[in-house]
Amino acid sequence: MEGLIMTAQLLLGLSILVGVHEFGHLIAAKAFGMRVEKYSIGFPPKIWGFQYGETEYSFGAIPLGGFVKISGMIDESLDTESMSAEPEEWEFRAKPAWQRLIVMMGGIIVNVITGIIIFVFLVYSNGNSFVPKEELNKHGIVAYELGQEIGLQSGDVILKVNGKDYDRFSDLRSMDVLFADQPTYKVQRGDSVFDLAFPEGFLNKLTDKKYKDRFIAPRFPYEVGQVIAGTAAADGGLKAKDKILTINNEPALYFDQLKEILTSNADSNVVATVKRADNTTETLTFKVSSEGTIGFQPRPLINYQHDEYTFGEAIPIGTTQAFNVVWANIKGLGKIFSGDVAVSKSLSGPIRIAQMFGGTWDWNKFWNMTGLLSMVLAFMNFLPIPALDGGHVVFLTYEIVSGQKPSDKFLENAQKVGMVILLSLMVFAFFNDIVQTIF
Template sequence: MSIVIMVGQLILGLSILVILHELGHFLAARAFGIKVEKFYLFFDAWNFSLFKFNYKGVEYGIGWLPLGGYVKIAGMIDESMDTEQLAGPPQPWEFRSKPAWQRLIVMLAGITVNIILGIFIFWMLTVRYGETYIPVANAHYGIVPGEIGIKMGLKPGDQIYAVNGVPIQRFDDLTSSNVLLNHSVLNVQRGNQKLNLTVPKGILNDLSDDGIEQFISHEPRTQFMVDSVMVGSNAQKAGLKKGDSIVAVNNNPIRFFDQLQSQLALNKNKAVVLLIKRGSDTVHLTSNVTAEGTIGFSAKRDLVKEDTIKYGFLASLPIGASKAWGTFTDDAKGLGKVFTGDVKFNKAVSGPVKIATMFGGVIDWVRFWSLVGLLSMVLAFTNLLPIPALDGGHSLFLLIEMIKGKPLSDKFLERAQIVGFVLLITLMVFVFGNDIFKQIVKH
């Protein structure tokens, strides 16, 4: 059932983005009196569609190939490669008959809608929920680094008080794009010692495979006690009870939850001796550890207090716009990292399989709309790239035409469209394969 929910959310999210993107092209074309022949969600390759109908001279439908969508604009060389319509003289209702500036607006309209949608979604989420965060000052016991964080020199309990010498206020700033993309220096307090640790340039390569938790956990270090014991688990068989505090594993002192996790991970498929504090008594229990490094209980953790900032309707707009624009600029910085060689291409790209896992197997509308907003900005950025067959490619050719004072030849545009289409298909195949390979390696 979780897979069905995951796929369903993916299809719904992408459908919203594609329909609104293409609606931007559609409305702009109609505003300039340009005829639109088709409006499709997904591609009706070889003229096969799952559903279609005609309304006021436009064919609306759903194709069978779920790789986006399109509007077929009369008199334009696009992914349909319908060059027969260009054989005759230009008609006043065709794309090619309109001034270059009007055609440029039509091409950029889809990207514009995606940007507006992204800003709107983050705006509404801010209006409804405000901003909830953990103040760094409340993380009294410091951080819990993952394997990647430990490799760069971080230790459990470190207090990171600044980044590049600038004090930070929010705990989630530690895993922000500013830290991960900018080769930042973390200013660390470790007991009485102050350290400066530099984030490696290629850290995104590792995070792509292992996840952000392997850098720094999104939750600060916490104390804990046993909340409930799973029926039939090793913990129940050992005699662990609700309210117990585990204070040592194999004589190794335990105070924080991450210390327990580390000790259990070192003893997978082995038996461990637990020192338990139960009221005023201390008890020794022996428990087997599973292959996953667990014994079978839920912890009641001493969670860190969060703060929530509420904004009014209009005050939420710049906050939402900043979040949306931050996604856009992060994509640009990430692409720059690929070109400089700091990030491998196969680590930087993700496709539908990875996106589906981001939506998850349960319905969480806050996460759903947050991802749709993020993906809307990603779609805007991707389509702005100057690649033939993308909106950015068409826009680039129109800008060249405006500079030259005359259009590029139809033959050149046809060939460029073919090259761009082949590049996109190749990229899609690679992305799908890359996603599947990552999932296989992960499991």
């Protein structure tokens, strides 16, 4: 069932984004009097469609893309048969270069607008919840495997990032930190204050799926929330609002301490010292499951800050968030070319994108992922690769600057080369997804 939900969210998100992208080309072409022969969400074979005016609108059976066919344009269809005749006034090739440039930019522009709108409405409707620095540093951080690798320990207090102050926990993993040439944390441990530098190649590990969520997290004390009936916690007498002080005489005041102790005592009996809601103390015995649990939901005792925004306030914040996605992709691409990040770790195909949507239907997460993908799609389409919009933009910019139009034969061959590059990337991404998912 989870697989079906992942697939459904991926297909719906891509259909929306491809639809608005191709609509951007279509509306720009029609605005300049060009004839649009076809508009398709998905690639052939066609499964449904209708004719409206001069344009056939359809859905294709292969849902990982779409296209518009504009008369007189050499595109992915490679339909060059009519290009030998004199251009008609309603053809793409008959229009001035600046108009053709706007048509090719139309899809990118609409994807950017779509991404901004989605992020603005998410900010407006949800606000923003976060752990502020002051709250985080009451208890410090939890250092998982990757955090320990750079020298962090659970309970460390991070004072500065790259020599600068910060506002919230998410700043510790922001792109300014991860993509810096030499990221550093200023750390307080007890009475000592020192700098920790990220080792070379660390970013490559951080993008590895097996280390997902294994870097750092806010450390928090907790109390018992819901006790699940029929579990060791219920049978052992644990109650809501209890606070577990120790297990087998080891401190368990923080949830990470509790998890570590329970995991190391899986399938064993443990003795816990518990402080009740009335401040009395009791000793309870529990049988830990093979998964390292006893059967209760923790209630974190940490104060999140929540900010609400008016629609006017949400516009610049949402716009900034949208363009941060593009900036992160630019920096990430630079890290790939510099060798700091492996292509196999950073390039995601349909399988891993579906996994990012998740196996439960959450509209907030769906729209957040769709907004992110809209900005990524705009960025990827702007890359100067023939067969992408960015390739057409390069050739049209050359024509505007030089006054000379590349020959139709050159454009046809460039389109073929671009399609080979894109198909190779798609095949690589698909099989890389399989390898990364299995291993």
